[in-house]
Amino acid sequence: MSAPVIQGWCPGALRPMMSGDGLVVRVRPRGGRLTPEQAAGIATLSLRHGNGLIDLSSRANVQLRGVTEAGHRPLIEGLSALGLIDETTEAESHRNIVVTPFWSDGDGIQGIVRSLAAALTGPDAPDTPGKFGYAVDCGAAPVLSAVSADIRIERAVDGGLVVRADGAGTGARATAAAAAERALDLARWFLDSGGAPERRGRMAAHLARGANLPPVFTEVSASPHPAVDPVPGLVAQGFLVGFEFGQMRAESLSLLAGFGPLRVTPWRMLLIEGAGAVPEIAGLITGPDNPLLRVVACTGAPGCPQGLIATRTLARRLCSALAPGNLLHVSGCAKGCAHRGAAPLTLVGRVGGTVDLIRGGTATDSPCQTGLDPETLTFHTLTETAHAS
Numbered sequence: 001m002s003a004p005v006i007q008g009w010c011p012g013a014l015r016p017m018m019s020g021d022g023l024v025v026r027v028r029p030r031g032g033r034l035t036p037e038q039a040a041g042i043a044t045l046s047l048r049h050g051n052g053l054i055d056l057s058s059r060a061n062v063q064l065r066g067v068t069e070a071g072h073r074p075l076i077e078g079l080s081a082l083g084l085i086d087e088t089t090e091a092e093s094h095r096n097i098v099v100t101p102f103w104s105d106g107d108g109i110q111g112i113v114r115s116l117a118a119a120l121t122g123p124d125a126p127d128t129p130g131k132f133g134y135a136v137d138c139g140a141a142p143v144l145s146a147v148s149a150d151i152r153i154e155r156a157v158d159g160g161l162v163v164r165a166d167g168a169g170t171g172a173r174a175t176a177a178a179a180a181e182r183a184l185d186l187a188r189w190f191l192d193s194g195g196a197p198e199r200r201g202r203m204a205a206h207l208a209r210g211a212n213l214p215p216v217f218t219e220v221s222a223s224p225h226p227a228v229d230p231v232p233g234l235v236a237q238g239f240l241v242g243f244e245f246g247q248m249r250a251e252s253l254s255l256l257a258g259f260g261p262l263r264v265t266p267w268r269m270l271l272i273e274g275a276g277a278v279p280e281i282a283g284l285i286t287g288p289d290n291p292l293l294r295v296v297a298c299t300g301a302p303g304c305p306q307g308l309i310a311t312r313t314l315a316r317r318l319c320s321a322l323a324p325g326n327l328l329h330v331s332g333c334a335k336g337c338a339h340r341g342a343a344p345l346t347l348v349g350r351v352g353g354t355v356d357l358i359r360g361g362t363a364t365d366s367p368c369q370t371g372l373d374p375e376t377l378t379f380h381t382l383t384e385t386a387h388a389s
């Protein structure tokens with residue numbers, strides 16, 4: 001088994017990451033929303049400077065793939081003209097915010113996000129690690145509890161706002177006007193209490209090691225947060241659409257831009273704001289029954305240099321046999337980029353191109369079966385193997 005390379009930082013637009021198909025340039029839409037002009041502009045720039053493939057990330061970002069080194073500077077100029085680029089790499093790295101896509105005008109959520117973004121990009125913003133992030137999840141129902149974040153702004157049991165450390169059941173009360181500053185107080189405590197030695201670390205792990213939160217962050221219980229998995233379809237704010245493995249062609253994004261503003265979600269779907277019907281665009285997943293929704297697969301080989309198997313070929317072949325509600329995670333290596341949590345079934349690529357099977361765990365857990373041949377593996381043999389172990 002080869003150990004995956006841990007980068008310890010996330011790619012951005014100003015600081016892209018080299019992958020097997022060129023630079024990955026990650027754009028962080030402000031407020032989790034793209035105007036039609038921004039969406040159309042990203043599509044045009046992707047075709048001009050990249051390979052025309054656009055990913056939606058699990059932190060609700062938009063990634064342009066296959067960007068050439070020569071094309072990076074003009075791409076940034078184009079994105080900057082669309083209002084999508086931060087002033088510095090530090091500001092870009094710190095402005096790591098996921099917002100519930102189910103906000104409405106007048107509910108105050110976008111105001112909280114704007115305050116938080118301004119505070120995180122200011123000169124005295126806490127210098128948290130690259131993967132450290134914030135979830136603004138104070139809509140009518142919580143939806144981001146399963147999404148990676150270190151500090152969460154949510155609804156308290158009494159309906160007010162609470163700022164909570166990930167991994168804690170309590171948090172500090174806050175008004176909408178003060179929520180961002182409370183969140184930064186918590187980030188500063190995380191750093192001051194040793195949460196990020198060598199500039200790496202996450203909040204939940206820090207608490208699990210025994211760090212004691214300041215009393216103010218234990219004053220109110222957050223409401224219970226069942227993990228919710230939204231599915232494509234009509235919602236109060238518009239229409240949610242998905243894409244195979246969260247990836248689309250630039251041409252699809254360009255067409256979608258014609259239907260209205262787009263809210264980017266952490267479930268690798270887009271919410272077409274105000275849409276009451278599904279646009280007819282090839283490759284769009286528009287309902288909950290599509291078997292591709294039951295499988296998660298990272299880029300894998302050859303697009304990712306660490307990929308040991310062609311993840312998506314295998315996932316495509318196996319997904320139609322998965323029952324509704326089941327989930328198969330296919331990971332090109334043990335890093336498990338596409339799905340950090342446990343899944344009923346996980347296949348992990350190994351050196352030599354074989355796969356290991358993990359049941360009820362994550363890509364880093366111990367396999368129950370090793371050395372499987374992805375060419376001959378069927379869903380039937382997979383479940384037989386799992387049950388026999």
Ligand code: SF4
Pocket residue numbers: 004298299300301304305306307308331332333334335336337338
């Ligand atoms: S999990 Fe997939 S995308 Fe992540 S490093 Fe491994 S092969 Fe690449």
